[in-house]
């Protein structure tokens with residue numbers, strides 16, 4: 001298989017973790033006889049510094065000529081006081097909208113070797129295996145009017161039936177490949193958009209008789225993610241609720257540094273990035289945990305290229321290295337051997353070659 | 356002191372927990388020489404059944420003739436398929452708006468005797484002592500336009516500078532009586548309303564040089580509440596974020612059944628209610644934990660009537676009973692003696708008389 005991948009390292013630890021993922025992809029290419037053309041381009045604060053634009057046209061061009069996008073991370077205090085259009089995260093919002101990446105998919109799975117790092121009791125966090133499916137290109141993020149005056153400000157939460165339908169379908173499809181349960185999260189006792197959301201879920205349910213569906217209010221969901229995270233399989237929700245709940249979910253198993261994400265559209269094109277941020281405090285120190293970026297590359301192989309065997313091989317290799325007790329500093333603890341980013345990647349590649 | 360208190364028991368376990376709180380108030384009245392006139396009125400599903408209105412005019416009249424409101428809980432599956440204007444929670448939304456109860460205050464404090472019930476590791480949950488100050492009468496809950504068509508729906512998130520100022524001032528004032536730190540939570544990298552919010556916090560800060568102020572994005576706050584809850588003192592945020600974060604915060608210490616809340620306006624008038632819901636599954640079984648309702652009554656004495664000694668006496672009495680190992684079924688565990696609602700209240704009253 002021949003594929004072109006746009007690599008957007010971004011800011012902070014972004015470059016080192018994308019480098020790590022690229023090494024793993026190269027090893028996969030050799031072993032399974034694929035060709036991955038990698039085209040690097042700028043995004044985020046780095047792009048602001050170079051091109052005065054967090055998502056320059058040449059980056060869009062590179063992505064448009066690619067089959068998928070691998071992103072590191074964007075952001076850093078350096079750009080925090082920039083005006084909105086020159087802020088790193090604007091690059092992220094723009095790329096999502098430009099490529100219509102409406103479905104953000106974030107799996108959260110407890111890793112037995114890492115439960116000690118969880119803030120939750122082991123009996124609560126163990127065996128958690130859920131995925132948050134967040135609508136990513138509508139809602140409060142993009143709704144108009146969105147404006148300021150001296151005395152007030154307004155944002156608009158708007159959803160069309162079509163926008164809800166496509167994300168809900170996505171959630172149902174994912175549930176079919178998993179435990180067969182969808183929890184739709186809304187605030188239907190207060191919001192009109194949530195009432196429409198709930199209606200659409202009820203309608204689409206008919207086409208998925210094999211899937212168990214439950215509706216949950218966002219405030220209850222925020223509680224249950226902590227008290228009973230194992231009861232969730234696929235959680236589907238609108239953009240802002242998804243932002244909050246997916247970050248909440250990302251810390252419950254203690255493996256934030258491990259979590260990948262995909263932002264995809266219907267034709268398989270997608271952007272893959274670690275859930276963690278740019279961590280400027282440890283950037284350039286060969287300390288960052290590259291697992292989330294590596295696992296994001298695995299998600300890319302699966303979702304965008306249909307390379308399931310290769311994706312599974314990567315996942316197994318990362319878990320194997322962790323089970324052998326190797327980890328980066330973020331996961332240090334009793335019985336662990338803390339290694340550098342480079343060394344961790346080497347271990348993963350060795351493990352891949354051994355499989 | 357002579358005060359009139361509107362008692363709105365509501366649905367499910369609402370009546371039994373408000374009864375419990377009333378018994379404690381009566382004991383306080385006798386011991387400290389106060390007169391509390393208690394006037395009962397209907398709200399929620401019970402009011403829908405009796406008056407076809409979740410907040411009947413006669414209930415508003417009773418509240419208007421009172422110095423404070425003590426509420427049990429509203430809601431239940433029985434009314435779940437009612438049209439919006441006949442749903443129990445509409446009673447709650449209406450009473451907040453009618454009385455301009457713009458500040459919802461929810462303290463969350465770890466109780467050492469109850470840490471075993473927390474989903475968080477003891478070392479994470481211990482010594483948590485924070486309060487969420489949520490704006491309660493604006494934002495997405497009440498903003499116009501709010502409407503549905505066949506193909507789309509819209510809600511509006513709008514805030515005026517005045518609305519933000521008064522809640523932010525409230526948070527600063529509360530911080531002065533506590534650890535002196537305010538965390539303002541917003542989504543200023545995406546929302547115009549959040550940018551205005553952040554500006555107002557920055558402006559008001561000048562009047563409170565003694566208070567440490569930090570800004571935090573709502574997604575980060577959702578994580579930090581789990582990973583590092585001890586770092587918070589006063590958290591101030593807009594209505595919808597507050598709904599989500601306060602429910603999230605309510606489960607971290609394992610003492611949801613213990614948590615009181617106040618919804619107040621500037622002149623001291625307020626509505627006091629447990630954070631927990633109406634729990635229809637255990638209603639009428641003399642099993643419910645009355646602590647949250649009792650502690651809500653204590654908040655009323657403090658905030659609305661300025662009776663600090665009496666409020667502290669109630670808090671100490673409840674903690675004393677818990678430390679003696681008595682609890683209701685929700686907090687059962689090793690070394691605990693599970694008792695009925697009635698028996699728990701009797702214990703609290705005995706403890707009050709002993710103090």
Ligand SMILES: CC(C)[C@H](C(=O)O)[C@@H](O)C(=O)O
Pocket residue numbers: 089092093243544545574
């Ligand atoms: C950086 C920010 C705009 C973004 C969002 O809110 O979507 C981030 O929090 C995320 O979840 O990817």
Ligand SMILES: CC(C)[C@H](C(=O)O)[C@@H](O)C(=O)O
Pocket residue numbers: 189190219444447448598
């Ligand atoms: C019942 C509901 C409308 C209400 C809210 O969302 O405000 C509740 O969740 C609360 O927090 O008091």
